[in-house]
Amino acid sequence: MSSLAVVLAQAPQTTVINLAPGAGTPAADPNAPIPTPPVLWAALLPILVLGIGGLVLLTISSLLKKGAPRGFYTLYTVMVAGLSMAAAVPLWAKVNGWTKIAWWDFRDLWWQSLPTEAGPFSTLGQAIGVDGLSVFLILLICIAVILGSLLSDDFLLREGLEGPETYALLLFSACGGVIMAMADDLIVLFLGLETLSIAVYVLAASHLKRAQSQEAGLKYFVLGGFSSAFFLYGIAMLYGATGTTNLVAMKDFLSRSIPANNALLLIGFALLLVGFAFKVAAVPFHAWSPDVYDGAPTPSVAFMASGVKAAGFAGLVRVFVVAFGQYAADWQPIVYALAVLSLVVGSVLAIVQNNVKRTLAYSSVSHVGFILIAVEAATPAGIQAVLFYLASYTFMVVGSFGVVTLVGRVGDGRHSLDDYKGLGRTNPLLAAIFTVFLLAQAGVPFTAGFVAKFYAVIAAVDAGSTVLAVIAMISATIAAFLYLRIIVAMYMTDSDGRSASPVSRAERIRIPFATGLSLLLCVLTTVGVGLLPGPLTELSAKGTPSLVREPARTATDGGLTVGTTGTEAAPGQSQQQG
Amino acid sequence: MSTLVPAFAAVFEQTSEHTGEVTGLGFPLLPVMVLCPLLGAIVIALLPKERVDVIRLVAVLSSVAAGALGIVALAQFEPGAPGFQFVSSATWIESLDIKFILGIDGISLFLVVLTGILFPISLLASKPEHDPKGYYAWLTLLEVGCLGVFCALDLFVFFLFFEITLVPLYMLIGKWGHGRRVYAATKFFVFTMLGSAFMLVAIVSLAILAKAGDGGTISFDLQKVIASQANLGTVTSRLIFVGMAVAFMVKTPVFPFHTWLPDAHTEAPTAGSVNLAGILLKLGTYGFLRYGLQLFPEASLYFAPTMITLGAIGIIYGGIVAAMQQNLKRLVAYSSVAHMGFCVMGLFALTIEGVEGSVLQMINHGITTGALFILLGFLYRRRHTYELAELRGIQKVAPVFAGVFTVVMLASIGVPGLNGFVGEFLVLAGTFIAHRWWAVVAAIGVIIAALYLLWAYQRAFHGEPDEANRTVPDLDWGEKLVIAPLVALIVFLGVYPKPVLDRIEPAVRRVLEHVEVSTGRELPSSRKGADLAPLVGDGHGASHPPATGLDPGAEAEHAEADR
């Protein structure tokens, strides 16, 4: 419900009531209409669709006397996420300046309400920005929601937890994630972050039958609250240093004048990085992720590992790489340290685990390290590598956790390595699918993982940090060892023993339709992108973010109008301005 | 198939600007050859698990087809033509100028043919105990990797195929090996993966720093990178060379990185170890030649002494440790370390004879060690052991088997008249010109090789067969059929290596001239080599004019005239 508060939030500095201390009545006459910023509802459509979709889901479920028909909630969630993606397509066309994609001609739609010229644009008084990055992220988060809801369809039935709650929470956290992706204002970013994480805290604690789930939820909540307080304190510092919380205005302020003592600025950077590092589980703020991933119900873990991390990185890229590009020299060392730590600790600790879910949690920490080396490059190629890695990583992770959901069987508790022993013999198809995902995460060629790691290494080497690339590759090799252990457990352990004995009924795991569909989707994309990385490379190339001013408005409006339309950066163009 | 080929050809348009004149015969030879086993692997994956005979048939057919295409390439090959032949390329990722280019020249031609021959023979030579479907699928996929590596002309595609060979072999050793197979497989995987991790960073930094593409963009095309690697600083090019060298040193087990080889060999199934020894070890030495010498002439010149010493150590160390082995397969594995030591030494002698000998040694070693492992496979099928202690007096019981084993073993020792000798002699001659004392050390290595192989033969084959060995049946006709082509090749190459040398020599000369041109320093052999030539009297007509300022064109007609 607080997500809607965001949409309504007037951009702070356009309200003219300045209650300057001591001034009795406001300067302007009392009943003059307050100028409100123009709202491009078309730009807000993706957010609205997800938010209202979640609300309507709750209403329907509360009005239905007896339970909903089987699979209705999943279908509904997939439809809402699909609709949100469809709403994002015209924005994508607008940002890239096309007027029609394939058969869909946008001119007749609500097109005229969008600003005339092509290129990224912002609305709600520069609070929400629509550019390549935000639309790419909308698509990615919606895909994560679709895959997540498909996985949880049969899972909830199996665990006896039917009900709309999980799906509503998925939609609300996606809405929060999308707000974060589109946020050009630090406060809107914070609200998106909070909407996302509060929904995910409850999602983590939603398995009522398992004590670990509640405990995971509480741990995630306490540490999440702790880190969002740091994040907010960082925003306060930046507000103190630059006098505004809007990233566009902040960038102008910093380019115009160098603040005398940028102590506030540096503290702000550090604190913001703490908040972001916690959200994406980079070391040393990763302590929560193995416990929470182990405790929380597996389908919601799939969403947490993909959607939440994508939104976290979107915020990180937009704030640091774009808004504070000039000050890259200040924050790059911190990101460098985070990357190295995440890579090394992520892969080393993963080896000592014997619980598969916990191993995957640590391996996702080492993936975060890889994405951080692309962020550390702070170049357009770096951003493209981040987006490519996030996209391919989402499918790999959701797929792997999909298989873990199935192997977890009733009670979602059987995740130790010997539950996977001989899986190659008892469930050959499931084992083959899991091997594809594991090899993809290890970065074996002809899988999306390899190409993603390749682009990340290129971005790092291009930006001159070759040492980082070498460390990354070595930790990828160490991480490969842990994926091998799982493959060994599945295929090679008892193959000589009772290989001939027929597989008993209990061992064979039935792959339900919805989970099968999402696994199929993930496998096809992982191998497809591995073979033909072209299309996804184009998409991520177009996903370069750029901070952009409010489009020009007639002189009559009061408030902070900005003269020319400062659409600074055509997509993919030089990063400095963008 | 007929409709498929033109469509396929359209994808791989025949770029002839590499070769200048000779283009492929309008039919994308190399892509079909590389992807033919892939087709086989896919078909096998789709076949039901029970139809073992059909699966085996599809596997053998697809690798024989690839071998046949290799022979066609051998026949069509223009010996003297500069540059690469049968080049076909399809763009893959435009933004990074990554193209799927395949092409071969004198050096990679015979390695491709060797792969084409060895794979079908290894498939026929042995049968897996359990789960044949996975076994044949992984083997055909391994062939795709091997063929691809030797034909790739794009750094990214080379790295891709280099990594592709990793997973199938890991599965083969891990699932169908014996003894401590999981340990050996994991050790093999991690060693190679670590090496290739360094190589990836090296390739990426090479592509970016060399700014090879037209207009200084990133380019992964081998030709462009070779042309523009000059604008790399000496230190960076040396660093990148080290990065690449680590991967290749792990792959050809050069001394410090060889520990994975004995385990991988002894635990691998027969077909696995035949291909591992026959082809996969050549990836490293081929890599050194194509991506070491050609790409970083100055750096390879700088590191030549160190590499030669490592090669020499490898020869001596391999020989001594092999002599002490009780397990026959481990003995052959260490002998491979020694033979590959020869190749490395020949390569970094940087003389025409040295490099030529090293390429020939790669081919000969592939044939002889492949044959040795097949024979050991037959032995294992009969006695289910490799331990020398348990084998005695097989000569009396299986004379034909012993006879064939003797021929192959003598070839491996390097007895004149068989193929081992030609390669090793050229390597020794080349090294003698450049680094006199290393050649002496290497010669000692040859003697040690003779020592441990003959001793092993004597222990296993001579003497009275006790009751266990008495029942060893002789080779049946199937096995004879399998081993016959290899023995024929061993004898043929030993007696008349001229056709092979004719095709290797121009390519090697071009590489060395490229090294001379870019480093600007006279390579030791080019002058003194000429006067040694009459002594050697090797087949391909030594009466060249002294090799000062030779232009390739003249050399080409000369070779033409000779034949």
Added chain:
Amino acid sequence: MGNDVNIGYLTLSAILFGVGAIGLLVRRNALVMLMCIELMLNAVNLTFVTFGSMLNDITGQVVVFFVLVVAAAEVVVGLGIIVAVARRRPGATADDLRVLRG
């Protein structure tokens, strides 16, 4: 830029934030942790308002509204989870939440 009063406020809010942070790390009882988070968020509110008055800009105060909303939402969710945990084991302190380890 800020005269001594504002610096005073800033240091006060920094102290409050520190107390909240340390409180969260030290105290065991889940409810106390919840209160510490609230304390930290309100410390940040104070910082915002101080900067607002120093820059003579309304944004500082408007932000406080949103922080309040977020703090309230967190309390509601936090209470919900703590109650869920407490129903299983009364008197839940962070110590005995050791089911998940490693």
Added chain:
Amino acid sequence: MGQYLPVFALLVLAVVFGVLSLLVSKVLAPRLPTRAKEAPYECGIIPGREPPERFPVRFYLVAMIFIVFDIEVIFFFPWAMVFERLGLFGLVAIAIFAAAVFESFVYLISNGALEWGPIKRQQRSALVSPARTAETTIRRVGLEGRPRAAEEAA
């Protein structure tokens, strides 16, 4: 200093009023102490047993619902001050916000958060056992401790 005089006057009045009312009740009120009246709270009923260690969850639920709607009111205040100047935009904005919060209220009701009646078990099986009737299952809350009510019921 002059303009703060009314503030002081108000302060004094407040203090005087507080003290006065305490004194008057202590002096004039009749003194008939009984145990119920002396008990700290529970408005005169002598608590039968210590307050139960574990409260039913409904009490917490009420607290949470209160917080949600309290926050909603916070946003109504600034809106209320300038709603006519905000015009349609303001109205639409606050309408969506109110609808969202109200929807959570609908969800709460449908999930039975506000039903405080006796615990009505959905009858899973047809009839658990004939001996159990409505009287036996409903807990007697708050009847003990009242002297008069206890005698009538017995």
